[in-house]
Amino acid sequence: MRTLRNHGLSLFFLAIFLAALVGQAFTGQDSFNHAQAAGHADSLTIWRYVTSSSYWADVLENWQSEYLQFTLYIWVTVWLVQKGSPESKPLDQAGTESDEDQKLGEHATADSPRWARAGGWRTRVYSNSLVTVMLTIWVLSWFGQGVAGRIDYNTQQIDSHEAAVGFLRYFTTSDFWNRTLQNWQSEFLAVGSMAVLSIYLRQRGSPESKPVGTSHEATGTEG
Amino acid sequence: MLRTLLALALVTLLVGGCGPGADRATARAVTERFFAALGSGDGARACAELGQDTRSKLESQEQKPCREAITGLGLKSAPIAHVDIDIVKAFVRFSNGDAAFLDEGEQGWELSAVGCKRQGTPNEHPYDCDVED
Numbered sequence: 256m257r258t259l260r261n262h263g264l265s266l267f268f269l270a271i272f273l274a275a276l277v278g279q280a281f282t283g284q285d286s287f288n289h290a291q292a293a294g295h296a297d298s299l300t301i302w303r304y305v306t307s308s309s310y311w312a313d314v315l316e317n318w319q320s321e322y323l324q325f326t327l328y329i330w331v332t333v334w335l336v337q338k339g340s341p342e343s344k345p346l347d348q349a350g351t352e353s354d355e356d357q358k359l360g361e362h363a364t365a366d367s368p369r370w371a372r373a374g375g376w377r378t379r380v381y382s383n384s385l386v387t388v389m390l391t392i393w394v395l396s397w398f399g400q401g402v403a404g405r406i407d408y409n410t411q412q413i414d415s416h417e418a419a420v421g422f423l424r425y426f427t428t429s430d431f432w433n434r435t436l437q438n439w440q441s442e443f444l445a446v447g448s449m450a451v452l453s454i455y456l457r458q459r460g461s462p463e464s465k466p467v468g469t470s471h472e473a474t475g476t477e478g
Numbered sequence: 479m480l481r482t483l484l485a486l487a488l489v490t491l492l493v494g495g496c497g498p499g500a501d502r503a504t505a506r507a508v509t510e511r512f513f514a515a516l517g518s519g520d521g522a523r524a525c526a527e528l529g530q531d532t533r534s535k536l537e538s539q540e541q542k543p544c545r546e547a548i549t550g551l552g553l554k555s556a557p558i559a560h561v562d563i564d565i566v567k568a569f570v571r572f573s574n575g576d577a578a579f580l581d582e583g584e585q586g587w588e589l590s591a592v593g594c595k596r597q598g599t600p601n602e603h604p605y606d607c608d609v610e611d
Contacts, residue, residue: 295531295611296566307565409564413579416591416607418600419562419569463568 276314280305283313294414308406312434315400320438322393328446330386338474339454341465345475357382397435401426402436491509498563501587504602505568506561508587512578513555529581529588531611551608553593577605 259266280301286310288298304310333351337343354360359382363372370381380387405425412419425431451456454471457463459478466478508527515523522569525533533544540547556572568580568587577600579591593608 291566296581299566309565397514406564409562409569410567411568412601413564414609416577416579416594416604417602418571418577418605419564420601424601 279313280310283310308403309410312400312403312407315396315403316434316438319393319397319400319444320435322389322396323439324442324446326386326389326393327443329389336474337450337454339471340450340474341453341463341477342450343474351382380445400434401431404431491591493534501563501568501582502561505563505570506558509558509570509578509592510590512589512592513553516549517552517555519549519584521547521549524548527589528592528609529563529590529611532588532590532609533594535611536609548609551593553608579605579607 284301284304285309287304291298299307302378306393327436334341334349335343336346336349338346346358349351351357355362357377358367359371360374368381370377372378373381405420405422408425408428408430409419420428453464456464457467457469457478459467462477464478465473465476469478492499512524512527514557514564515521515527522545525548528536528548536547539593541548554576554577555572558570559573560571562569562571566582568582570578570580572578575596577594578589579594580587581590582588589609591605591607591610594605594610597603597606
């Protein structure tokens with residue numbers, strides 16, 4: 256019970272992620288088979304569909320944009336500030352901050368993570384580990400979107416009796432960039448909205464919000 | 479986290495290209511059987527490699543049974559240069575620039591269009607096919 260309580264946030268999002276992924280599988284299969292029927296072609300079973308490029312192109316185009324969103328958000332908030340937003344650092348703290356602020360070197364404590372205490376390259380790597388991992392996942396899922404998206408795109412090409420496009424060529428097509436940019440615009444809008452709306456609006460009890468009675472001018476304050 | 483990244487990479491590879499090797503060989507074999515049957519004048523065997531919709535359209539177009547219509551079209555064979563498998567669709571390109579298209583159904587891979595000639599840029603302009611669904 257304590258585990259559930261202490262890890263409720265991650266468990267909740269894991270549960271709804273899995274539910275949405277399963278739901279996408281069934282709705283995607285239905286949509287795909289609808290198009291198949293319109294072309295007098297055979298339907299795919301659910302297993303065939305969830306192992307197909309059509310499903311994974313749709314999944315990965317969303318994953319890559321989410322991880323790009325977090326990569327950018329984590330990284331730019333080191334340097335850029337937003338007055339009044341709880342999503343921003345205080346206005347006078349732009350940059351990577353001091354070792355004292357970051358509890359590094361002589362300021363590390365006994366319960367600091369091992370690589371934070373180690374110094375040298377290990378601390379440098381660890382100091383950038385969050386962006387590094389998010390960036391890696393973004394690159395891999397964007398690449399995966401390209402791999403799977405090419406195959407999905409080529410099914411439409413073949414249906415129209417046009418030639419299938421090669422791997423590198425697909426990355427220059429409007430299909431690839433349309434899939435990419437339609438996701439990017441929504442992610443950037445969401446993050447920007449959060450940074451601005453949280454200046455003026457409140458959600459009592461949420462760490463994503465300033466305390467209800469906090470001034471609009473207060474920057475970097477969370478509830 | 480490392481396991482997650484490796485799983486993501488594995489999914490990408492499986493979905494992208496490691497899977498359809500057998501399909502590629504089958505689509506190639508269907509196409510080669512079709513042209514081999516045509517070459518030996520066996521219209522019935524050639525028609526057996528066509529999809530139902532393709533056969534029906536050919537018969538409607540030529541006003542004769544498929545086995546008779548298919549041998550009268552003068553379709554020419556050429557070495558297969560490339561086979562591309564895309565879920566349940568296949569694109570076959572011949573060394574002379576012509577193409578054939580296949581669909582995978584319950585009966586397996588079948589030709590949906592054959593005798594297809596380039597019309598402009600192949601990626602942007604449909605092929606003009608002598609036989610199609």
